[in-house]
Amino acid sequence: MEGGADSLLPKWGKIRSELENTTGLSIIVQPEMRDFTTWKVGGRALALVEVKDEEELDQVIFLCEKEGIRWKILGHGSNILVKDEGFPGVVIRLKGNFCELKREGNTVEGGGGASLFQLVSFALQEGLGGSEFLVGIPGTVGGAVRINAGCFGKEIGSLVERVKVRWKSGKKEWLTRSCLTFSYRDSNLKQGEGTVILRSAFHLFPEDQKVSREKIKRFCYLRRERQPLEWPSAGSVFRNPPGDSAARIIEEMGLKGLRVGKAQVSSKHSNFIVNLGGAKSWEIEYLMNWIQKEVYMNKNMWLEREVELWP
Numbered sequence: 001m002e003g004g005a006d007s008l009l010p011k012w013g014k015i016r017s018e019l020e021n022t023t024g025l026s027i028i029v030q031p032e033m034r035d036f037t038t039w040k041v042g043g044r045a046l047a048l049v050e051v052k053d054e055e056e057l058d059q060v061i062f063l064c065e066k067e068g069i070r071w072k073i074l075g076h077g078s079n080i081l082v083k084d085e086g087f088p089g090v091v092i093r094l095k096g097n098f099c100e101l102k103r104e105g106n107t108v109e110g111g112g113g114a115s116l117f118q119l120v121s122f123a124l125q126e127g128l129g130g131s132e133f134l135v136g137i138p139g140t141v142g143g144a145v146r147i148n149a150g151c152f153g154k155e156i157g158s159l160v161e162r163v164k165v166r167w168k169s170g171k172k173e174w175l176t177r178s179c180l181t182f183s184y185r186d187s188n189l190k191q192g193e194g195t196v197i198l199r200s201a202f203h204l205f206p207e208d209q210k211v212s213r214e215k216i217k218r219f220c221y222l223r224r225e226r227q228p229l230e231w232p233s234a235g236s237v238f239r240n241p242p243g244d245s246a247a248r249i250i251e252e253m254g255l256k257g258l259r260v261g262k263a264q265v266s267s268k269h270s271n272f273i274v275n276l277g278g279a280k281s282w283e284i285e286y287l288m289n290w291i292q293k294e295v296y297m298n299k300n301m302w303l304e305r306e307v308e309l310w311p
Contacts, residue, residue: 054095075140093291112142129207157182168194231274
């Protein structure tokens with residue numbers, strides 16, 4: 001957080017003074033966002049607040065909007081690129097009740113802050129299958145449902161039964177399947193700015209634990225074999241064009257292994273940009289722009305980013 005963003009500190013001071021009476025509320029002032037993102041890059045935010053229930057979430061959002069301070073929900077920091085200048089606003093993480101999971105028949109309901117690993121592990125313990133492919137995705141339930149995360153030809157949207165959201169107005173409601181639209185790395189839940197996914201329910205099916213464990217092992221093996229897990233990254237950078245693969249196109253263009261500073265197009269999977277240690281956000285963004293321009297000039301095709309830029 002640089003330059004004019006410092007002028008927001010007095011406003012944040014007012015918010016913090018009102019939050020100090022909230023028991024157990026975790027507040028980090030001006031956190032380095034590189035410590036909270038899977039790419040390990042990004043400058044400071046105004047503050048990071050962890051809320052443990054809907055009441056606290058409402059309170060933080062209300063105070064931010066009252067003072068004219070921007071806010072964003074942060075999951076596990078995957079699929080985002082925070083700029084070196086940081087984020088001039090308050091980052092909110094869903095903890096406490098938002099990380100709880102429960103079972104109702106063949107349905108598992110999870111809070112928006114629960115990790116996908118937690119979801120898969122809980123389903124395994126309960127003898128339910130169908131979510132195993134999510135095991136290696138480093139995200140939360142809320143973030144994954146919002147972008148319809150997936151891998152190996154499967155998507156989380158296919159499991160969703162209902163979703164509880166908080167609209168920008170503050171209204172909360174459960175949306176049934178008929179109200180939800182999922183497509184490749186997209187959903188209608190992305191369209192409403194200020195929408196927060198509070199809880200989601202997933203329809204699974206009874207499965208022998210041994211079978212589920214074997215599926216989990218298989219998906220973990222595929223990730224290790226195909227993806228550069230030894231370096232910080234944000235997963236796939238670009239969406240696959242219809243009927244094609246972004247990784248194949250990038251490799252065909254001779255861009256595999258391309259490097260700017262400490263950021264590199266992975267030599268293992270060309271749709272990953274990895275941080276070789278000490279990379280800057282601008283270096284990663286430069287590579288993304290370079291790839292898009294080269295592909296467009298040579299193939300008249302624009303690769304769409306999966307990654308969200310902050311701010």
